[in-house]
Amino acid sequence: MTNPILQARGLVKRYGRVTALDNADFDLMPGEILAVIGDNGAGKSSLIKAISGAVIPDEGRITLEGQEVSYSSPLHAREAGIECVYQTLALSPALSITDNMFVGRELKKPGFMGKYMGMLDRKAMEDFARAKLSELGLMTIQNINQAVETLSGGQRQGVAVARAAAFGSKVIILDEPTAALGVKESRKVLELIQDVRSRGTPVVLISHNMPHVFEVADRIHIHRLGKRLTVVDPKEVSMSDAVALMTGAMQPDAVAA
Amino acid sequence: MADQNSTPDRDFESVLTSSDTSVAEFEDSNRGVVGTLQHVLHGNPTLVPVIVLVVAVLAFGLIAGDRFFTPFNLTLIMQQVSIIGILAAAQSLVIITAGIDLSVAAIMVLMSVISGKLAVELGVPAPLALLIGFAGGIGAGYMNGLLITKVKLPPFITTLGTWNIFFALNLWLSGAQSIRGQDIDATAPLLKFFGLSFTIGSARVTYGVLLMIVIFMALWYLLNKTAWGRHVYMIGDDKEAAELAGIRTDRTLRQVYMLAGFICALAAWASIGRVGSISPQSFYEGNLESITAVVIGGISLFGGRGSIMGALFGALIVGVFQSGLRLAGVDVLWQVFAIGWLIIIAVAVDQWIRKVSA
Amino acid sequence: MTKTFKALMMGGAAALAMTGAAHADAHGDAITACLITKTDTNPFFVKMREGATEAAEAAGINLQTYAGAIDGDVESQVAAVETCIAAGASGILITPSDSRALAPVIGQAREAGLLVIALDTPFEPADTADATFATDNFEAGRLIGAWAAATLGDAAADARIGLLDLNPSEVSVDYLRDQGFLTGFGIDVMDPTDIGDETDERIVGNDVTNGNEEGGRTAMENLLQIDPSINVVYTINEPAAAGAYAALQAFGLQDQALIVSVDGGCAGVRDVAAGVIGATSMQFPLRMASLGIEAIAQYAEDGSLPENSEGLDFFNTGVMLVTDSPVEGIESITSEEALELCWG
Numbered sequence: 001m002t003n004p005i006l007q008a009r010g011l012v013k014r015y016g017r018v019t020a021l022d023n024a025d026f027d028l029m030p031g032e033i034l035a036v037i038g039d040n041g042a043g044k045s046s047l048i049k050a051i052s053g054a055v056i057p058d059e060g061r062i063t064l065e066g067q068e069v070s071y072s073s074p075l076h077a078r079e080a081g082i083e084c085v086y087q088t089l090a091l092s093p094a095l096s097i098t099d100n101m102f103v104g105r106e107l108k109k110p111g112f113m114g115k116y117m118g119m120l121d122r123k124a125m126e127d128f129a130r131a132k133l134s135e136l137g138l139m140t141i142q143n144i145n146q147a148v149e150t151l152s153g154g155q156r157q158g159v160a161v162a163r164a165a166a167f168g169s170k171v172i173i174l175d176e177p178t179a180a181l182g183v184k185e186s187r188k189v190l191e192l193i194q195d196v197r198s199r200g201t202p203v204v205l206i207s208h209n210m211p212h213v214f215e216v217a218d219r220i221h222i223h224r225l226g227k228r229l230t231v232v233d234p235k236e237v238s239m240s241d242a243v244a245l246m247t248g249a250m251q252p253d254a255v256a257a
Numbered sequence: 258m259a260d261q262n263s264t265p266d267r268d269f270e271s272v273l274t275s276s277d278t279s280v281a282e283f284e285d286s287n288r289g290v291v292g293t294l295q296h297v298l299h300g301n302p303t304l305v306p307v308i309v310l311v312v313a314v315l316a317f318g319l320i321a322g323d324r325f326f327t328p329f330n331l332t333l334i335m336q337q338v339s340i341i342g343i344l345a346a347a348q349s350l351v352i353i354t355a356g357i358d359l360s361v362a363a364i365m366v367l368m369s370v371i372s373g374k375l376a377v378e379l380g381v382p383a384p385l386a387l388l389i390g391f392a393g394g395i396g397a398g399y400m401n402g403l404l405i406t407k408v409k410l411p412p413f414i415t416t417l418g419t420w421n422i423f424f425a426l427n428l429w430l431s432g433a434q435s436i437r438g439q440d441i442d443a444t445a446p447l448l449k450f451f452g453l454s455f456t457i458g459s460a461r462v463t464y465g466v467l468l469m470i471v472i473f474m475a476l477w478y479l480l481n482k483t484a485w486g487r488h489v490y491m492i493g494d495d496k497e498a499a500e501l502a503g504i505r506t507d508r509t510l511r512q513v514y515m516l517a518g519f520i521c522a523l524a525a526w527a528s529i530g531r532v533g534s535i536s537p538q539s540f541y542e543g544n545l546e547s548i549t550a551v552v553i554g555g556i557s558l559f560g561g562r563g564s565i566m567g568a569l570f571g572a573l574i575v576g577v578f579q580s581g582l583r584l585a586g587v588d589v590l591w592q593v594f595a596i597g598w599l600i601i602i603a604v605a606v607d608q609w610i611r612k613v614s615a
Numbered sequence: 616m617t618k619t620f621k622a623l624m625m626g627g628a629a630a631l632a633m634t635g636a637a638h639a640d641a642h643g644d645a646i647t648a649c650l651i652t653k654t655d656t657n658p659f660f661v662k663m664r665e666g667a668t669e670a671a672e673a674a675g676i677n678l679q680t681y682a683g684a685i686d687g688d689v690e691s692q693v694a695a696v697e698t699c700i701a702a703g704a705s706g707i708l709i710t711p712s713d714s715r716a717l718a719p720v721i722g723q724a725r726e727a728g729l730l731v732i733a734l735d736t737p738f739e740p741a742d743t744a745d746a747t748f749a750t751d752n753f754e755a756g757r758l759i760g761a762w763a764a765a766t767l768g769d770a771a772a773d774a775r776i777g778l779l780d781l782n783p784s785e786v787s788v789d790y791l792r793d794q795g796f797l798t799g800f801g802i803d804v805m806d807p808t809d810i811g812d813e814t815d816e817r818i819v820g821n822d823v824t825n826g827n828e829e830g831g832r833t834a835m836e837n838l839l840q841i842d843p844s845i846n847v848v849y850t851i852n853e854p855a856a857a858g859a860y861a862a863l864q865a866f867g868l869q870d871q872a873l874i875v876s877v878d879g880g881c882a883g884v885r886d887v888a889a890g891v892i893g894a895t896s897m898q899f900p901l902r903m904a905s906l907g908i909e910a911i912a913q914y915a916e917d918g919s920l921p922e923n924s925e926g927l928d929f930f931n932t933g934v935m936l937v938t939d940s941p942v943e944g945i946e947s948i949t950s951e952e953a954l955e956l957c958w959g
Contacts, residue, residue: 075503090501091490094561104503106484118483147299204322330840337833375670421684428656435828435854435882438861447838452865532828533861536854541685571727572863583837588811592781 001064005072005202006051006082006171011060013046018047021057022226028171028204033197033206035213035234038223039246044176044206046176047223051204052084052173064170075104082168087179089160098122098129100148102165132166133158154185154194158192165196172196173204174194178212179184190216222246279371299612302563303557305568305606308601313574314476316448317581325584332587335466338550338576340365340528344543345550345568347520348514352551355493355560360482361521362543363423364397366536369527370427370546373535376445382441383447391522398424402511431537438534452530456567461529462575464529472520473569480565489513494561524549549596551576553603557611574599617823645675646915648908649699651692653707655682656734658880658901660710662958663734666901667708670908678705678908689713696720700728705913706730708748708904714739714787730914732907732921735900736788737929746910746921747929748903752788752877755896755904756795757932758945762894763847764871767943770846771800777838777872778810778821779831779855785810792877793821796849815898817954819845822920831858835945839866850876853883853895860891864870879937881957887937888950893937897948903932 008026012019020043021202022188028034028251038044049055051062056182063066064080071077074084091100102125109121130144136170138158157177164172175192188207193216196203207213213220214234221230222245229245230252298304318326351358368390376386397419404415418574441448480486491499492506500506529535539554554571556563575596582592628798641781650662650667664680671678679702681695688713696722699707708731711717711930715944721731721743727829733747778796787808788799794804800814818948819842824830831850838845856876858937863869876883879897887891910921924931935956937946947958 072503075505078503084501086501088501090492090495090498092498092502092561094494095487095491099491101504103487103491103499106487108484117478118485120482120484120487150299156538333836333840337836340829341878376929430737432661433654433656434880435857437885437889438857439891452861454865482759530859532832533864534857536828536829536858538854539827541825541827549880580837580840583822586820589781593783615739 004028004063006062006064008047008051008062009060011047011050011057011062013050013055013057019226021050024060024223025229026051026221026228028202029219029229031200032039032218033193033203033205033216035207035217035220036223037207037213037242039209039244042223042246043226044223046226048084048173048175048206049202050075051223054084055211069100078169081168081174082167083164083167083171084173085157085160085175085177087166087175087177089156091148091156091160094147096145096147097133097151097159098126098144100159101125101129101132101166103169103246105162116186124216127177129162130167132162134197136162136165136192138162138192156187157181157185157189161192161196165199169201171202171204173206175206177205177234178206178207178209183248186212210243210248214239222252224248278358281354295610295612298606302557302607302610303567303570305603306395306554306567306574307443310529310570310577311579312576313577317577317585321581321584325581328458330580330584332460332462332466334573334576334580335469336461336463337580338572339463339465340524340531340540341518341543341550342572343472343524344547345572346469346472346565347517347524348544348551349545349554349556349563349565349568350476350480350489350517351412352521352548353489353493353560353565354513354554354556355496355561356510356513357416357548357558358401358412358517359416360397360401360420360423361428361524362392362540363420363516364518364521365543366540367397367423367427367430368393368522369529369535370431370436370537372448372525373445373529374430375443376448377436377535378442380444383445386445387447387526390525391519394518394520394522394525395515395520396472396517398523399511401518403428405514406507407480408562424541427537430545431535433537434549435582437563441529441534444599448526448535449530449533451527463478463530465530468523468527469569472523473565475567485509485512489539505598546575549600552607553599555607556605557607558581558604559611562607562611571603604605626741631860634856641889644673645677645711646812646912647681647704648911649702649704649707649709650694650907651681651695651699651707652734652903653683653688653692653712654709657686658958659735663710663900663904666904667908667927668812670905674853674908674912676908678804678914683712683777683886686795687712690714692717693720700724700727702811704729705915706732708732708907708911709744712740718743725924728814730911730920732910734903734907735898735927736786738804739787741928742777744924747830747941748907748910748921748932749929750898750934751924751929752791752929753795753798754899756792757799758795758800758896758934759877759894759938760796760797760801761945762874762936762938762942762945763796763849763873765783765945766893766940767847774800774817774847774851775845776800776818777835777859778823778845779834779848779850779859780810780820781826781840781851782819782823791804792851793849796875800847819938824851824858826852827854828858828861831855834868835859835862839863839868843868844871846872848872848874852876852878852891853880853886856883856892856895857886860886871926879935879957881951881954882956883952884950887939887953890939893940894936894947896945897935897937897956899933899935899956906932 004027006028011021011024013021041198050057053074053076082212107121107124109119177189217234220232304553361528372386372390374380376383404410405412454461454463488504488509550572551568553574556567578595579592683691709851731744733744735749737747738744788809793810794807797804805812820838822834822837824834848859853876856874873893875891876895883895936952937948938947941947
């Protein structure tokens with residue numbers, strides 16, 4: 001059996017008297033789409049923040065490819081290869097697609113201009129951005145230098161995912177990627193997620209949308225009361241059972257997992 | 258920073274052919290003339306001030322006659338706007354980050370007074386006095402940046418406070434007394450370097466005007482051709498997004514305010530040459546005039562949009578209006594009136610451009 | 616008698632203001648006077664405060680000083696007047712930041728029995744205050760105008776005149792100096808409260824300077840663009856004159872034009888000595904304030920009000936022409952003598 005690429009054991013995070021993470025575990029296997037579902041307040045977002053470096057857990061440990069890691073910031077996690085696509089996308093609307101894709105890791109021109117004058121290598125950046133968008137089937141965006149705000153919601157999501165996938169990341173976390181989208185655009189984004197997986201990058205998908213989860217996920221991590229309640233296989237569990245588990249209407253041992 | 262990340266292979270164009278061409282199509286349907294214009298302006302926000310500037314120069318050339326439309330007068334206008342122009346460059350940097358710096362002119366005047374006091378009255382060598390002025394400008398900017406990023410005060414309030422503080426320090430140090438041009442000439446002529454000029458035909462160009470142009474070009478390069486500049490825009494556009502995308506926003510913001518402070522100190526040096534003396538009472542409203550230039554130049558007060566060059570054109574538009582109306586014999590109060598309308602129209606155009614959508 | 620004022624005021628300024636009764640027994644300390652200036656940084660007002668402080672010490676008066684943040688800061692001055700009323704002062708010396716806007720609060724002060732003297736800047740109308748102690752700004756302008764005309768001699772008939780005024784608001788000091796200058800030069804000023812309505816062809820134009828070097832320079836450049844043959848430059852004050860000189864210098868025309876100004880600040884006097892300014896009219900802020908304090912002391916003593924100078928609606932604290940090229944018929948002092956008297 002393969003080892004999880006990203007694993008967490010016994011995560012605890014308390015905010016004053018509220019325990020957001022109560023001894024939570026987490027496993028992401030290579031090349032899979034793992035959906036994380038849970039009721040509001042179950043601690044999903046605390047879990048995601050803990051594994052993406054946005055919060056530092058009080059207890060517990062996280063391993064990435066078998067190595068124990070501890071991040072002090074999302075930047076740190078990102079450098080280690082964990083990319084998070086936030087619900088807000090963290091795109092700058094007035095800037096171009098290229099600028100957004102390369103933010104924080106711009107390419108500089110070779111030679112004097114790049115080294116001493118900090119000049120960006122726009123051509124290389126544009127070519128790279130175009131290529132990455134093409135790989136994900138997004139290349140009908142005609143002008144790689146158009147402002148992100150002129151794109152549709154789905155296209156923006158695409159740019160954000162392309163950014164996350166472009167730089168050789170090991171894990172991509174998607175937070176509610178279809179929440180703000182219409183049917184047609186949601187479909188495109190789901191295809192995009194499958195594209196990312198087919199290129200070998202494992203995806204963590206946080207979503208409230210059960211049909212979407214059941215459509216693309218390989219496994220479903222059900223979070224409840226600050227910890228992992230169980231992990232189920234979407235092919236074996238019905239949507240209503242998953243919801244029942246999530247809300248506490250059903251216990252995990254009641255399903256044959 | 259980029260080097261350590263994956264280097265893109267040079268062959269990625271090849272995948273273009275295999276890409277799905279139907280996904281996420283960008284529909285370029287008929288927008289009509291107005292919509293097209295809106296899109297063009299959205300892509301080129303500096304176009305508006307450039308058009309206004311050209312039209313204004315031509316119009317005043319017709320109205321105010323040949324006195325206006327001479328190389329001499331046009332270069333004189335550049336001299337007249339040079340100090341506010343340099344301040345507008347500093348102001349643009351800050352406004353692009355969605356901030357505002359009410360203290361620019363106060364920093365400038367304070368640093369001119371400090372350099373002047375040191376060089377003219379205390380006998381400090383002029384280059385050293387200027388260096389102290391530069392350090393002071395950077396320090397003043399750092400103070401603004403620190404209050405904004407560490408104490409988390411809004412830029413408006415912070416710089417409203419430091420404006421008053423720097424102004425008070427200026428009056429305290431100077432006793433509200435000017436340092437006379439003759440005294441500067443006698444002891445530290447270097448301070449008036451930027452008042453020197455050369456002529457090309459009947460055009461007279463001061464080094465102060467050249468300094469303004471060089472500052473704008475340098476900032477344009479910095480903002481558009483370097484990663485730092487893109488980060489400045491991104492912070493102004495959406496600070497939270499910038500932070501999530503991995504920019505160290507607070508550090509960048511402090512750098513912006515420090516750079517603005519340094520530019521103000523350069524403006525201080527240039528102002529001594531321009532005014533001919535060191536005048537603690539001058540430029541009291543220089544902050545508002547710099548904001549006026551920035552706004553007329555099409556740089557959004559909401560941050561993240563507009564080109565630094567717009568501020569240069571904005572400053573020139575103000576100068577052209579003032580000179581043109583003056584030469585046309587229009588009373589001063591109508592100049593004020595005209596500038597007021599320019600501001601309102603500029604902001605209205607900005608709002609309209611921002612409404613552009615796919 | 617005024618001690619009763621103070622005692623009562625302490626008890627309740629409002630009550631006193633309504634009844635106007637001031638006949639309680641005196642007890643307590645010295646007379647209090649207030650000095651409210653436009654700003655406390657301008658050397659002119661610094662000198663004024665110096666004069667008031669000295670005179671107050673000499674007369675054993677308790678002096679409180681207030682100032683606005685900038686010229687035009689009416690709110691601070693209103694608050695200062697209210698504080699003075701509440702503090703039971705006998706009188707207020709004020710340089711109003713706004714000739715009209717302060718009228719209501721000055722009315723309150725006078726109803727409360729305070730003597731209010733406007734210093735330097737008269738109220739509009741002047742009888743808003745009990746008295747005005749000021750430079751005769753019209754006379755100050757007239758002196759430099761007459762001096763310029765006399766210096767040019769016959770050439771005055773075809774002089775080219777540039778006028779560098781204060782700001783677009785055309786406040787009284789602005790038009791009085793401007794119109795005084797033109798009168799002294801021998802030009803029909805038409806409406807004596809309106810700057811720029813003159814039709815005399817010798818006038819090239821007016822521009823505003825905000826009374827500082829930068830404004831002076833830009834305004835001078837603008838006028839030179841209209842007519843580079845300008846040979847007489849009137850300036851509202853000496854910083855504006857210094858700016859005008861810098862512009863003329865940049866155009867290589869500094870020897871062509873005669874610059875005249877008003878104020879008598881020390882930097883201005885040195886500019887007269889250096890030949891930058893041909894002549895300036897000196898005013899005496901120290902005397903304004905010390906005479907004002909004396910008037911308050913007198914009023915506290917016996918209730919007598921100061922009287923205006925003859926033929927004027929204010930008390931003239933004097934003005935003196937400073938030049939190193941004196942002309943016949945106009946009394947003047949040299950820059951050297953003026954350096955002893957200048958302010959700042």
